[in-house]
Amino acid sequence: MAGRGMLLRSCRLCVARVLGIAPRSQTPVVGSRLAAWSLVQARPLVRVPQLVPGPCSLRSVTQRAVHEAASAPSEARPGNPTPPASSHCILNFYHLVDIPRPHEVLEQHRAFLEGREVRGRIYISHQGINAQCGGVTADAVAYVQWLAQEQSLFEGLRYKLYPADDHAFPRLRLKFRPNLISLAGGMTAAPVTDAQARATPLDPLAWKEMLAQAQSPSSGTKPVVLDVRNSYEWDAGHFEGAQRPLEDEFRETPTAASRTPLPHHLEGVDPATPIMMYCTGGIRCDVYSTHLRAQGYSNLYSLDGGIQSYLDAGVGEHWKGSLYVFDSRMAVPAPSPAATGEEGEAGLIAAAPCQVCGGAAVLPHMNCANIDCNKLFIACPACKTHLKGCCSEPCMTAPRLLRPIKDAGVYGSWTAYAGEDGVAAAAIRSGRGSRRAQRRAVRLAEERSRQRAKREEKMERRRLVEQVMAACAAKAPAEAEDPAWRRLREARLKLMAQRQDKLRGPAHAAAKEARGS
Ligand SMILES: [Zn+2]
Ligand SMILES: [Zn+2]
Structure with missing residues (x-):
């Protein structure tokens, strides 16, 4: 136990926080009295830091104090929330632990979730589990309690539950993923299951x-x-x-x-x-x-x-500002009036200003309605209305003005997200979706014919080179200075040069012409 023998002074409030029990008063206590108190609470004495009289050292954040707090056993950390009363909920958790046979664990989870209304992303690897999911409250709560209470692998699992009106995720994606999060070079070699290696x-x-x-x-x-x-x-x-x-x-x-x-x-x-x-x-x-x-x-x-x-x-x-979240809520407000994350009429206040006019921006983020720009940006309500979902005035006159449409209750990834606003609704009404499909078909056909022409040109070139080489091979070296042989050799070199020019692109050809070579 890391806390044993460390010299720490503490008040009841801090000790209660470390031990995860209710404080009785905020008056400072000295070692012997606290030890007795811990016996009353039927907690092993070994978990109580050695105490000395004086001002509380946990209250001022020193490295020593926070290490003490961190070394408290996991069950002494703040408890898991009680299930919300709403019909649906959002459930978030992760747990970093060595899992020797993740595919077996995956199958257990799949079997448990069979027939239950739980959707979202649940990833399992050799290093633990990471889940952003939700669904019908009873099912989601049953799942996380099964995990926390019956699966010894996930002992001490902590989770978060938030009320929701409906499903916040379109489908369940339960799978093995070597990396629980995306990071350059991956995380499989990182010692993430070792608490000492982490912050x-x-x-x-x-x-x-x-x-x-x-x-x-x-x-x-x-x-x-x-x-x-x-x-x-x-x-x-x-x-x-x-x-x-x-x-x-x-x-x-x-x-x-x-x-x-x-x-x-x-x-x-x-x-x-x-x-x-x-x-x-x-x-x-x-x-x-x-x-x-x-x-x-x-x-x-x-x-x-x-x-x-x-x-x-x-x-x-x-x-x-507000907190960006990866479910259908997109962003949640900060609870304290001291913070700026308040829900106004137009939406949640963002910490960064409007990227168009510099005024107070509101969430959620938007993707530019110009599909060739697709920039993710935040703006104030006035700019959102004025620019009709575009990030700038030039984008408003772009040829391909369409945007991903949000189906009822189904949300794409953040890049595909679009709010229920005038632009999206107008796109649905005008039937632009079907015309979009036609344009896409035309584009694909054009692309295919371009590829075919390219392939044929390549084959033709190869045939020519082969003919010339065959003719060269037919000539004996003694006849090297024969005019016919020289013509053939020159033709071959010219073909090869043309091929090189083609590979280097038109800029090179223009430069070569300018040099007069
Ligand atoms: Zn603005
Ligand atoms: Zn744009």
């Missing part, structure tokens, strides 16, 4: 305090706040002090397999500097922190349970 998890309150420390002008070494998500998620909402990721998507975040192994915001940062990492649910931090540790960063902290836990705990401070 130290901080509960929402400890995170808030450390964040305040990072913001305070007086503190010494300032922690770096690192957003470990896609850049468009940062646009929807982020923690104060966290810079926008340079990469568009998390899977492009630098790893050992990349050209430079560190994210831009860590370049030149001393490896001893505390790094505070956060993501939506926690898995991206758990995986990426093992990479940063391998790069020499030793002072790594992650937000336990991700932003979802932070917002669920009602701690809104230091959070700006």
Whole structure:
């Protein structure tokens, strides 16, 4: 037990948090009294840190204190939520654990889910499970309780449940995936199932305090706040002090397999500097922190349970905007009035400004209605209306103005998402869908005939070369200076030169002509 023998001073509130039991008062206690209290609670003494009189050291976030919090047993962590009263729900969880035979586990899950109304993404690998799913509340809850209580492999599993009116996912995708998340170079070689290799998890309150420390002008070494998500998620909402990721998507975040192994915001940062990492649910931090540790960063902290836990705990401070989520909700508001994520008439407020006029943008994101642009952007309600779903005025006059249509209750991936607005509705009414299919058929036919012509040209060239070579071979070397032989040789060289020019493209041919060769 890591906590044994460590010298820590603590108040009831912090000890209760570490042990996962209800505090009776906030008055500080000393070691002997707390030990007795733990006996009353019938908890083994070994879990209680050794205590000394004095001010609580857990309240100020020191590395020692958070390590103590992290080493508390998993059942002492904040409990799992009670099922919502709604007919449907959204269920999110992940668990990093060595699974020797993932395909067997997969079949057990498939058998359990047979006939149950659970949909979404559930991925199983040698390193654990990652699920963003949901469905009929009774079925989803039965599934996660079966997992947490009856499957010893997933002991201590923590999950999140949110109410929903209907299915938030179109279908169930339960499969084996070697990488639970997408990252350059994959995650199979990373020691993600070793808690010591990952960042130290901080509960929402400890995170808030450390964040305040990072913001305070007086503190010494300032922690770096690192957003470990896609850049468009940062646009929807982020923690104060966290810079926008340079990469568009998390899977492009630098790893050992990349050209430079560190994210831009860590370049030149001393490896001893505390790094505070956060993501939506926690898995991206758990995986990426093992990479940063391998790069020499030793002072790594992650937000336990991700932003979802932070917002669920009602701690809104230091959070700006709303939270981007990967289900039909698209984004959820921050609960605290101190945060800016409020649902106005037009939608949720985003942390980043309108990318057209710089005003206050609202979520969800949109893909530009010009299919050849398809840029994912956020805008204010006025710009959304004015630009008719396009990202800019030039896109409004583009020839291919169509957009993915959302079927009733069925959502595509974020790139295919389109809101129920005037543009989508008009596209359905005008029957543009059928004309689109015709245009697509014409394009395909044109492409096929182009390919055929290319193939025939290639065959013709090959035949010519073969003829010339056969003629050359028929001539004896002694007759090399024969005029007929010379003509044949020149013809062959000319053909080869033409072929080279063709391969190099028209720019090369033009340059050659200019040289007069
Ligand atoms: Zn605007
Ligand atoms: Zn555009």
